[in-house]
Every structure is written in structure tokens, then in C-alpha cells.
Amino acid sequence: MVGQGIRTEDLELCFQKLLVLGGGGGKMEGGAVMTGWKDLPMELLLRIVSLVDDRTAIVAAGVCTGWRDVICLGLTQLSLSWCKNNMNNLVLSVAPKFTKLQTLILRQDRPQLEDNAVETIANCCHDMQDLDLSKSFKLSDFSLYALAHGCPNLTKLNISGCSAFSDSALAYLTGFCRNIKYLNLCGCVRTATDKALQAIAYNCSQLQSLNLGWCDGVTDVGVTSLAYGCPDLRVLDLCGCILITDESVIALANRCHHLRSLDLYYCQNITDRAMYSLANSLVKGKHNLWKSVKSGYNNEGLMNLNISQCTALTPPAVQVVCDSFPALHTCPGRHSLIISGCLNLTSVHCACAIQAHRPVSALPHPAH
Numbered sequence: 001m002v003g004q005g006i007r008t009e010d011l012e013l014c015f016q017k018l019l020v021l022g023g024g025g026g027k028m029e030g031g032a033v034m035t036g037w038k039d040l041p042m043e044l045l046l047r048i049v050s051l052v053d054d055r056t057a058i059v060a061a062g063v064c065t066g067w068r069d070v071i072c073l074g075l076t077q078l079s080l081s082w083c084k085n086n087m088n089n090l091v092l093s094v095a096p097k098f099t100k101l102q103t104l105i106l107r108q109d110r111p112q113l114e115d116n117a118v119e120t121i122a123n124c125c126h127d128m129q130d131l132d133l134s135k136s137f138k139l140s141d142f143s144l145y146a147l148a149h150g151c152p153n154l155t156k157l158n159i160s161g162c163s164a165f166s167d168s169a170l171a172y173l174t175g176f177c178r179n180i181k182y183l184n185l186c187g188c189v190r191t192a193t194d195k196a197l198q199a200i201a202y203n204c205s206q207l208q209s210l211n212l213g214w215c216d217g218v219t220d221v222g223v224t225s226l227a228y229g230c231p232d233l234r235v236l237d238l239c240g241c242i243l244i245t246d247e248s249v250i251a252l253a254n255r256c257h258h259l260r261s262l263d264l265y266y267c268q269n270i271t272d273r274a275m276y277s278l279a280n281s282l283v284k285g286k287h288n289l290w291k292s293v294k295s296g297y298n299n300e301g302l303m304n305l306n307i308s309q310c311t312a313l314t315p316p317a318v319q320v321v322c323d324s325f326p327a328l329h330t331c332p333g334r335h336s337l338i339i340s341g342c343l344n345l346t347s348v349h350c351a352c353a354i355q356a357h358r359p360v361s362a363l364p365h366p367a368h
């Protein structure tokens with residue numbers, strides 16, 4: 001652990017040097033006298049802690065009761081993803097102290113977290129807004145029930161790869177955490193069913209970003225509900241949702257005018273109809289243009305579209321989409337319209353690619 005090599009005597013020596021360099025002989029503003037590390041002003045301590053890594057911040061909280069109180073009440077963001085072996089115990093010990101946490105990143109390479117750790121977070125950290133539990137295979141529905149009751153202010157939740165959660169537990173959570181804006185359910189096949197999506201649509205009208213990658217039980221019923229319930233949706237990942245058809249894309253195009261990124265990788269039921277509806281969505285979105293200008297929102301439409309492996313699409317329909325949204329590019333540097341794996345779409349190009357291939361004779365002659 002960082003800090004293990006530093007003995008108390010070394011710290012005292014550093015402190016003495018600090019006083020000499022400061023030239024104040026230990027005298028601080030306002031006449032207070034600094035006699036040791038424990039007298040470091042709270043603001044200064046928090047400033048120092050904000051500059052060190054999370055591991056060191058936890059060590060610093062154990063220096064003395066004064067530091068513990070300041071750091072535990074002042075720290076709002078923490079990542080324990082560096083903890084490769086004992087994350088569950090670390091959370092059990094840290095969560096009851098760091099009660100003001102708003103962001104907690106607990107991403108794991110191999111599953112360590114168990115329900116009692118998440119229950120402790122829910123019981124102690126009621127201000128939590130951003131929680132990353134990705135790859136917590138061992139967690140069960142109890143974790144989601146606990147979060148529903150303890151963390152009603154969640155705006156961002158990542159449970160990608162948490163394969164044991166049921167759809168009813170997620171539906172339950174959305175009934176309590178209604179401010180969720182970012183939800184990552186990638187690989188949660190059991191969790192992200194149409195029933196769960198209907199609950200999200202009903203409860204989380206502010207949702208802006210949803211990852212449903214490889215949730216292959218999702219159908220048009222779920223996606224259509226989302227399109228109607230979450231009109232502010234900006235980023236939607238449906239890669240590998242093999243059951244969805246044009247109906248899903250048409251509903252999104254009609255209802256979600258802020259949609260900026262759509263991933264349809266491997267959605268092989270998608271046809272040209274879906275592409276034309278996306279191109280038309282820009283026209284519909286224009287009705288809200290004035291509102292967007294007033295709120296300073298850029299209304300350029302889609303900025304990322306992945307239709308890789310959507311083998312039923314034809315070049316004219318995809319070219320219309322590419323021409324409709326100036327931010328979509330097929331050129332190597334920008335690559336925001338991804339069509340790899342669609343051998344019949346090789347003729348689709350963005351405007352800059354067409355310009356690059358234009359013969360020199362076609363350029364206007366400079367005026368003499």
C-alpha cells in the first residue's frame with residue numbers, strides 16, 4: 001500500500017521543514033498555532049487529498065481522528081477498481097466512513113463484490129449518484145432492492161455483466177431511482193427484458209443513455225416503450241439485440257429527436273425502411289429547432305451509427321442517411337458511420353470521401 005514506507009518520524013520531519021520553509025514559525029493566519037499534522041486547515045487537507053490517488057486517500061483517513069473526520073466527510077468520489085483481491089472487505093470497511101460519496105467505481109476484472117457490500121453502500125451512502133458495479137457476477141437481486149431504498153438519487157448506474165439480476169428487481173429499482181439518466185445493462189440478458197424496459201420507460205423519463213448490448217431477449221415491444229417513455233434518449237446501444245426489427249428504429253426516429261448515437265450491430269432484421277425513417281427524423285426534429293437553438297443545443301442529428309453486419313441494407317438507403325446527417329462519416333479518420341461487414345455497402349461514402357476522389361478537371365478554374 002502507498003504510504004507504508006513512510007514512518008511517523010519522517011512525517012514529523014517533513015512537517016518541521018514545511019514550517020521552516022513557510023517562515024511563520026508555526027504561526028498561521030488568524031494567530032492559530034500549528035503544532036502538528038493534525039492542525040492542517042481542513043480546506044488545505046481536502047485540497048491535498050484531491051490530488052492523491054484513491055488508495056492514498058484511504059490511508060490518509062487513517063492518520064488521526066482529525067484527518068479521518070475531514071476526509072470522510074469531504075470525499076465525494078472514490079474508485080476501488082485497483083483493488084484486485086479484497087474489494088468486498090474494503091467496501092465493508094470504507095462505506096460506513098465515507099458517507100458523503102456521490103461517485104463510487106467498483107469495476108472488477110474478476111468478481112469479488114457480494115450483496116453485503118452493496119447493502120452497506122445503500123445503508124450508509126445516501127447521496128450516491130454514480131455507481132459502477134460492472135462485472136459483479138456474484139451480486140443477486142438483494143443488491144438492487146437495497147439500492148432502491150438507500151440510493152434514490154442515482155443518476156448513473158453501470159451493472160454491465162451482472163448476469164444474476166432479474167428483470168423484476170431492476171423494474172423495482174427504477175420505481176425508486178427515477179432520476180436515472182445513464183444505465184448500462186450490457187450483457188444483462190436475464191435483466192434487460194421487455195418487462196424491465198417497460199418499467200424503465202414508465203419510471204425514468206429523463207433517461208439519456210442506455211446500453212442494451214447483447215441483451216438478445218429484447219424485442220420491439222421493449223424498445224418502442226422506451227422511445228415513448230424516454231424522449232430525451234441520446235445514446236442507445238442495441239448491438240446484438242437480434243430480435244428487433246424496423247419497428248424499433250421507426251419508433252426511435254419518430255419520438256427521440258435528441259438521438260445522437262445508435263448501435264445496431266448485428267441486428268439483421270433491420271431493412272432500408274429503418275434507414276429512411278432515420279433520415280426523415282431530422283425533418284421532424286427541425287420542428288424543435290428553435291427550442292434547441294434557445295437552449296444552446298446542437299441539433300445536427302445522428303453523430304454515430306453502427307449498422308455493421310446489418311446485411312439486409314442496400315446502398316441507396318444508407319447513402320440517404322449518410323447525406324442527411326453531416327456528422328456521419330465513412331472516411332477512416334472519423335468513421336462515425338460504421339458499415340464494416342456489409343459487403344454490399346462498399347459504395348456508400350461520406351461527403352469528404354467524394355470530394356477526395358473528385359478528378360482535378362472537375363474543380364472550378366481559378367479566376368484570372
Ligand SMILES: [Zn+2]
Binds near residue numbers: 352
Ligand atoms: Zn468523412
